[in-house]
Amino acid sequence: MGKSNRYSEFIRENKFLLLCAIFVQFLAIEIVLLVLLMPEALAPFIEIIEGFGLPVDFFIGILVGLWVLSVFYILKFYHIFAEFFRNNGVVMGSILFFLVSFWIIFLILLPQVSMLDYSLHPNPLNLDAGERADEYTLKNYKYLIFGPEGASDAFNKVDLKVFVRTIIAAMAVTIMNLILCYPLAYFLAQSKGGGFVRLLVILLIVPYWINEILRAFALRIIFAPSENGLINGIMMKMGLIDQAYDFINADIALYAGLGYAYILLMLFPMYNVIESLDRNQIEAARDMGASWTRIHRRVVIPHAKPGIASGMTMVFMLSAGALAAPQVLGGTSSLWFTQLVYQWFNGTLNWQAGAAYAIVLLVASIVIVLFFMKIFKVNMGDIGK
């Protein structure tokens, strides 16, 4: 029985509790480190605990109890850990455990939790009468849906419209990128010319060595709505148009910028999966009389599905959450939802409302991605490949 069998057994049996126990162990270590190194960082947590109306001692008691329980639970699975440490060495094993838990706790969980916490508080700069800054409230979420109290509309039409438009536009950008990238990925992956293809891939990557905002400005110059703009200039010189066309206000520049910003994230996952497709399968299908559309529909696309899903997820998530391109390339009349978030944080200094808006966008994006994954029968595990 090799180690891989043990690990797969570990995963198969879905020892969720065990993972929780390990998590508690490292949470404990990190809390102790935090108390020793920077006790002032604990203040907000203590505040939260007190916000529940519980004494801090009681909470510590619960933590210690959990810790003891988790120690016993972990000892039950001694052999798995023994094996992990035997394979990696005690020092390396400990470092791995520590790094992974640090990553999960400090880089994933705590930022999200603190955002969530912010979003559930009122903004201390403009409290309603009788409201306390440390109390929990849903008013920030209510504001997104219903608007300010006493407004003439029943719903916050402006913000909701921006929200829906952002989601739909991000979907459109995703689909546009898919249509552009699939043939390109297929060509790159299945063509035999090694050197030429590598050169093409490098040419695709080079523009991404430049900062995203600078790239957005470069597109702004290309699409500028005057004879100084590259496209307008050329078209006017050639006599195709008399008046400069306003690419910016027509949102063409915005969609081009968003599509361009994340096109590689669509291309590379697809390129990778299509490259792993056995060329003989294409030839076999062709030998049996299949047309090119059928070969793609029945052989290539089913094989490439995880890559397509992975690329679409990334492009959708990132373009829904993009700020640079909308800020630089967006027309005056079209707001992106992230610009609203930005306004809350930077314009009105209302971090609480900004956090609420950001969380709504995040949750909506995740739900949409999961929904489409369900429809197209893609597993979460495939995307990570």
Added chain:
Amino acid sequence: MSSGVDVNLENIWIKFGDFVAVREANVNIKGGDFFSFLGPSGCGKTTILRAVSGFLNPSEGRVLIGGKDMAGLGPNKRPTALIFQNLALFPLMKIWENITFSMEVAGASAVERRKRADELLDMIALPGQGDKFPSELSGGQKQRVAIARALCAEPDVLLLDEPLSALDLKLRQHMRTELREIQQRVGITFIYITHDQGEALTMSDSVAVMRAGVIDQIGDGHAVYDTPATPFVASFVGENNVFRGKVSAINGDEATITSNRSGELLSKITPTAVGKMKVGDDAMMFVRPEMLQMGEGDAKSTISAKVLNEEFEGNTYSIYLEGEGGKQIKMAMPNLGNDPHKAKGDMVSFNYNANNAVVMPAGDLASE
């Protein structure tokens, strides 16, 4: 099932840039035959198969299937079906969908396809496995599914590109028999590519032996094994002992060579070289290990040598001998229950029947 049709390759040349992959191939395959191309890797046999299936066009010459010129017809338009070396089953389709893919392409309904798949699954002795995926089958089962998939299109010619090479020895031997049986049952022309002489000899009606783009010999198994046309064929197909020398006498279809290290040796001239050799020519004589026997024989077919080593291989003993001047000779004796048991270093004499040895003009041997 359609009956077999002839396949004719007329003066085929296939070039990739400056590289000539196939040179002047002329092959006439009779309808319903099991025809093999045998050769080492890189000899151009797969290239020929791709030209027959339509995946590439010969630079010169014509491919005729059933008398019809195939020029300009793609693989999907030819009455051929190809079985790939790695089988190329579609991993994301069920077995029955795999088998009937050609019917799906033709627009057959799912009910029809399912029915046909079940018939074919019965034929390949995998009844009821239609709903599995290829990954759930064993190597031999996948092999049979690939055959069924190719036969489903009812091709006139089935092309097989080393389909047994991935299987283990036992299964390979079993599949040889099975392939031959299937071929006889469906009666269509099989063109088989292999580097394994055992496969070629056991299954084929005819074998073409290829070397570096050139077809050296076409004939049935006996012709290729017993009367090889060139030194390459003699050394590539099966094992052989080669004796180099000069022709010292010719008598009809028999010749004597003065070998470099083993004296005067008498043998038949291989049929294709009869009348083309003359005294003084460089020649090569071949005697198979199993054609050698211990003891003195005729003066011109007796060689003496020192025993180097003896290997027991179950059904045979291989005895490695060192003749005059370090000449390596291998001898094979059937295991008849009595160990020949020659001590290392013993000097022995052995002989062969001149009818079982062939001589031909010197040429390139197959590299080891």
